[in-house]
Amino acid sequence: xxxxxxxxxxxxxxxxxxxxxxxxxxxxxxxxxxxxxxxxxxxxxxxxxxxxxxxxxxxxxxxxxxxxxxxxxxxxxxxxxxxxxxxxxxxxxxxxxxxxxxxxxxxxxxxxxxxxxxxxxxxxxxxxxxxxxxxxxxxxxxxxxxxxxxxxxx
Amino acid sequence: xxxxxxxxxxxxxxxxxxxxxxxxxxxxxxxxxxxxxxxxxxxxxxxxxxxxxxxxxxxxxxxxxxxxxxxxxxxxxxxxxxxxxxxxxxxxxxxxxxxxxxxxxxxxxxxxxxxxxxxxxxxxxxxxxxxxxxxxxxxxxxxxxxxxxx
Numbered sequence: 001x002x003x004x005x006x007x008x009x010x011x012x013x014x015x016x017x018x019x020x021x022x023x024x025x026x027x028x029x030x031x032x033x034x035x036x037x038x039x040x041x042x043x044x045x046x047x048x049x050x051x052x053x054x055x056x057x058x059x060x061x062x063x064x065x066x067x068x069x070x071x072x073x074x075x076x077x078x079x080x081x082x083x084x085x086x087x088x089x090x091x092x093x094x095x096x097x098x099x100x101x102x103x104x105x106x107x108x109x110x111x112x113x114x115x116x117x118x119x120x121x122x123x124x125x126x127x128x129x130x131x132x133x134x135x136x137x138x139x140x141x142x143x144x145x146x147x148x149x150x151x152x153x154x
Numbered sequence: 155x156x157x158x159x160x161x162x163x164x165x166x167x168x169x170x171x172x173x174x175x176x177x178x179x180x181x182x183x184x185x186x187x188x189x190x191x192x193x194x195x196x197x198x199x200x201x202x203x204x205x206x207x208x209x210x211x212x213x214x215x216x217x218x219x220x221x222x223x224x225x226x227x228x229x230x231x232x233x234x235x236x237x238x239x240x241x242x243x244x245x246x247x248x249x250x251x252x253x254x255x256x257x258x259x260x261x262x263x264x265x266x267x268x269x270x271x272x273x274x275x276x277x278x279x280x281x282x283x284x285x286x287x288x289x290x291x292x293x294x295x296x297x298x299x300x301x302x303x304x
Contacts, residue, residue: 087261094258106294113239113293116232116261120291133289140285144278146254146265 015065017049030134046077067096087116156182160210162194175279191222217246
């Protein structure tokens with residue numbers, strides 16, 4: 001989170017790892033409607049997500065996300081690998097990583113919790129349910145949950 | 155089927171408030187209470203009087219506990235390949251940065267502050283109820299595995 005001089009968190013940084021442009025747009029709109037202090041960053045595949053988190057290449061100035069919304073089925077490097085990578089990294093493992101996927105397969109749910117996903121959400125097909133889910137997620141993770149305070153790594 | 159929730163909390167007042175708040179929220183849960191860290195681990199490992207304890211669908215864990223503290227309980231849960239998949243939510247009065255960081259390092263699923271005000275406390279329980287019990291997909295129940303395990 002970005003902290004201003006008086007110690008308030010002014011912007012909340014959320015990394016969305018999602019390859020579907022439609023879902024990216026819906027998520028962006030739901031956040032915009034609900035919490036305008038959220039700055040949504042998008043990585044379209046797993047390799048891109050890891051580059052963002054490690055400040056590689058053109059992500060040198062990327063902020064550390066307050067939390068990550070991670071799809072499971074992604075091109076190049078899939079969500080399970082991204083999750084494993086995050087949770088094996090001493091610096092990144094403290095970032096709450098929430099799986100957001102259409103998969104309701106028990107094996108995916110169990111595997112995600114084994115890899116220490118912080119929580120698992122199923123992407124609803126209905127638009128209003130999807131908006132509702134993003135609102136609840138934002139409300140819970142950005143206002144109720146205590147996140148690790150961290151100024152941006154620059 | 156009601157959800158099985160393990161509350162690890164040594165304050166009888168907070169236990170009662172949590173029970174009442176869940177009741178008000180209207181979700182069918184079986185709330186099990188462990189009043190210290192050792193009792194929590196006995197429950198989770200089905201030792202002693204907890205031989206037939208159900209596997210919790212999720213755990214609410216206080217940090218400051220007698221005998222074995224919440225940080226140790228969390229570390230034990232997340233070190234155990236069988237128990238690590240149970241979502242474990244820290245619910246504590248501590249707002250200490252060190253406690254927050256340590257809990258996430260130990261892979262707590264999330265960290266919530268226990269408010270002192272009664273109405274705020276109810277709101278937090280309601281939020282847990284809405285988010286974790288209706289929105290989030292909890293790990294699948296491994297009933298066959300549990301039976302074999304006994």
